Amino acid sequence: MHPTLSVNNIEVIYKDVILVLKGMSLEVNEGRIVTILGNNGAGKTTTLKAISGILKTEDGEVTDGSIEFYGQRIDKKYAEAIVRMGIFQVMEGRRVVEDMTVEENLFAGAHTQTNRKNRKEDLEMIYNYFPALAPRKRIMAGYISGGEQQMLVVGRALMSRPKLLLLDEPSMGLSPLLVSEIFKIIKKINKEKEISILLVEQNARLALSIASHGYIMENGRIVLDDTVDKLMENEDVKEFYLGLSEVGTKKSYRDVKHYKRRKRWLT
Amino acid sequence: MSESIAFFSQLIVTGVVLGSVYALVALGFVLIYKSTSVLNFAQGELLMLGAYICLAFTIQAHVPFVWSFLLTLAFSFAFGLLVERTILRPMIGESIISVIMVTIALSEVMRSIIQIIWGTETKVFPQIFSDRPIYFFGLFVAEIHLYSLAFAVICVVLFGLFFKFSSAGLAMRVTSFDQQVAQTMGINIKRIFALAWAISAIVSSIGGIILGNINGISNELAAMGLKVFPCVILGGLDSIIGAIVGGFVIGIIENIAGGYLDPVLGGGVKELAPFVFLVVILMIKPYGLFGKKLVERL
Numbered sequence: 001m002h003p004t005l006s007v008n009n010i011e012v013i014y015k016d017v018i019l020v021l022k023g024m025s026l027e028v029n030e031g032r033i034v035t036i037l038g039n040n041g042a043g044k045t046t047t048l049k050a051i052s053g054i055l056k057t058e059d060g061e062v063t064d065g066s067i068e069f070y071g072q073r074i075d076k077k078y079a080e081a082i083v084r085m086g087i088f089q090v091m092e093g094r095r096v097v098e099d100m101t102v103e104e105n106l107f108a109g110a111h112t113q114t115n116r117k118n119r120k121e122d123l124e125m126i127y128n129y130f131p132a133l134a135p136r137k138r139i140m141a142g143y144i145s146g147g148e149q150q151m152l153v154v155g156r157a158l159m160s161r162p163k164l165l166l167l168d169e170p171s172m173g174l175s176p177l178l179v180s181e182i183f184k185i186i187k188k189i190n191k192e193k194e195i196s197i198l199l200v201e202q203n204a205r206l207a208l209s210i211a212s213h214g215y216i217m218e219n220g221r222i223v224l225d226d227t228v229d230k231l232m233e234n235e236d237v238k239e240f241y242l243g244l245s246e247v248g249t250k251k252s253y254r255d256v257k258h259y260k261r262r263k264r265w266l267t
Numbered sequence: 268m269s270e271s272i273a274f275f276s277q278l279i280v281t282g283v284v285l286g287s288v289y290a291l292v293a294l295g296f297v298l299i300y301k302s303t304s305v306l307n308f309a310q311g312e313l314l315m316l317g318a319y320i321c322l323a324f325t326i327q328a329h330v331p332f333v334w335s336f337l338l339t340l341a342f343s344f345a346f347g348l349l350v351e352r353t354i355l356r357p358m359i360g361e362s363i364i365s366v367i368m369v370t371i372a373l374s375e376v377m378r379s380i381i382q383i384i385w386g387t388e389t390k391v392f393p394q395i396f397s398d399r400p401i402y403f404f405g406l407f408v409a410e411i412h413l414y415s416l417a418f419a420v421i422c423v424v425l426f427g428l429f430f431k432f433s434s435a436g437l438a439m440r441v442t443s444f445d446q447q448v449a450q451t452m453g454i455n456i457k458r459i460f461a462l463a464w465a466i467s468a469i470v471s472s473i474g475g476i477i478l479g480n481i482n483g484i485s486n487e488l489a490a491m492g493l494k495v496f497p498c499v500i501l502g503g504l505d506s507i508i509g510a511i512v513g514g515f516v517i518g519i520i521e522n523i524a525g526g527y528l529d530p531v532l533g534g535g536v537k538e539l540a541p542f543v544f545l546v547v548i549l550m551i552k553p554y555g556l557f558g559k560k561l562v563e564r565l
Binding site: 052053054057079080082083084088089090091095097098099100104107108109110111112114156160 | 431453
């Protein structure tokens with residue numbers, strides 16, 4: 001049995017000279033939520049783009065290693081073919097098509113779904129998952145709120161009936177209340193529709209709360225990976241990603257000056 | 268009805284008819300600009316080519332007009348695909364100015380080839396529409412004018428429906444808004460580019476055939492490519508509705524200016540008016556009536 005997605009030791013080079021990913025590996029199993037955590041510039045988004053094939057039009061290239069989807073190699077395929085196989089990337093920053101209505105955006109997401117009846121059904125399903133979108137369906141997507149736009153891009157992805165969803169920072173720029181609502185829905189979709197999810201997040205606490213497995217990424221490679229429970233126990237993760245000190249209490253700024261923990265995985 | 272009102276209405280009517288052709292060509296222009304961000308300077312030549320091809324089918328191959336019209340549309344579709352594939356696609360990723368230069372070169376080459384094949388004198392279609400004017404609320408309208416208006420309206424409605432409801436139409440709009448987002452949806456953007464050129468060539472050739480029937484076919488048809496600029500800039504370069512409205516407005520303005528000012532100033536105003544108007548628009552509404560305003564933070 002092949003995992004849904006396996007990224008094997010890939011190397012990504014931009015513009016022939018900039019080495020962004022240096023031997024990145026990860027695995028997503030059927031029906032799971034897996035998260036990648038890491039600093040700015042660690043290569044998280046690049047990893048997603050390499051998987052979805054968007055990289056090719058950005059002058060980037062997977063030069064080594066392989067990406068497999070249900071055992072089939074996809075790293076040489078074009079984005080449009082990869083979407084048809086069932087991988088849909090929801091890009092960072094709520095990229096709705098602003099001059100199209102909410103419903104037109106959703107229909108556009110179903111571009112690879114030629115069956116009109118399926119589209120109608122899926123539309124109903126999305127209004128069920130995101131009730132906030134239903135009253136907005138005739139409004140230009142540029143005019144709805146940030147939270148609604150985030151719901152729209154996730155809904156738009158679902159219209160293509162994906163098997164694997166790549167979510168890039170769905171929490172960015174949203175209020176904590178909205179974020180927790182959207183994450184609840186994402187979790188629900190993952191359970192009910194059995195869609196596997198690869199989630200990239202800056203908000204580590206949130207990501208670890210819904211994922212089952214986590215990868216920590218630094219400088220273009222994975223430095224640590226484990227089940228979420230184990231990661232939560234890890235001293236380094238606590239210190240650098242969850243902002244807790246060794247005793248598990250909130251850290252005081254007084255201590256920061258005197259003591260900086262060295263990341264164990266660097267040694 | 269008094270004389271002056273009749274004169275004015277007559278100008279408006281012919282303006283609307285002319286405007287409907289402008290609207291078609293402008294639609295083709297905006298389509299290419301919207302989905303591929305290319306300013307196509309060969310739009311007028313696409314129009315001229317359509318007119319000549321239709322003429323060749325009708326006169327040289329003796330095909331009935333309706334069939335030669337349809338054949339011309341098929342030819343334009345294929346020609347649009349071919350131009351995109353062989354000339355524009357290799358230019359993807361190059362700077363805008365080089366792409367524009369390529370379309371200018373394309374326009375020159377097309378015009379020369381057309382001259383080599385069909386010569387430079389004006390040719391006319393055999394009479395297809397009756398020249399008996401139709402009496403219409405006290406106005407005389409030629410039959411061809413009614414047909415051309417009907418055609419333009421049909422095309423506009425068809426394209427409206429296409430962009431609103433068809434999968435390909437939605438895909439084109441997504442591509443024009445954000446190519447990367449289009450790719451994440453599984454849209455093959457190269458195919459969209461090709462489709463944009465094909466459709467643009469079709470609407471231009473419809474415009475060419477209509478104009479050819481009204482005024483005869485000559486090199487001057489290519490000058491329509493320039494007339495398109497006031498239309499699309501008035502409407503907003505990236506707005507399809509804008510292109511249509513702009514086409515009609517420019518058509519009417521041109522006729523009115525010609526009708527009232529030409530006798531006073533001794534001619535030439537008709538051709539000049541759209542461009543004077545263009546400058547005025549750019550001063551007061553640089554994004555056009557329907558254009559997208561890009562807000563950038565500095």
